[in-house]
Amino acid sequence: MSKRPPITNRVRELREEHEKMSQAALGEAVGVTRHTIIAIEQGRYSPSLETAFRIARLFGVGVEDVFGWEGE
């Protein structure tokens, strides 16, 4: 249950590339809380497909440019 999801992400990196967008601003833009963005960045939570697409579209990249499978 508390095992980390096997999904990696570049959310923090992309956030910093986009004028150091805050976690709160990203969360508000994609419809989740700042705490959920923190959990995603720390690898404690894998977002839904919808949120993954929202994050990718916000940064103007594809979903696979943001999220990847561990070890690949």
Next chain:
Amino acid sequence: MSFREKSAWVMGAIMLATGLWYAQLVMAAPQAPVIGPLIPYVLAVIVLSIVAQVILAIASPKEADSPADERERAAIDRAGHFSGLVLGFGVITAIIMHIGGWSAALLVHAIVGALIVSTIAEYALQIFYFRRAIR
């Protein structure tokens, strides 16, 4: 700490404190009419919950107005599932004890007790899932 985690801590503390008070009232007079300890307990829970939620909402008005997001909903749903199992176990145990000789008053108190324990478990599990990985 998120608004919902703060809320879970506060509500868990209220349920624990009022639950202990309820247990004390019942143990003082186990065979007394059920309504005696039940009404003050229910009123205390309602009043304390309203006061606590109002204070939390005043402290974080924006978060209080926002619905739970997908991760929070998953944590709340999972905690609810397990607390339901705790409640079911408590109710079945209370019924077995009633068949075994417990009075109707004790049966009611045991069921209320199971509800209190399952609610405390629900808030504790919410906090656990808010903090740990969830998928």
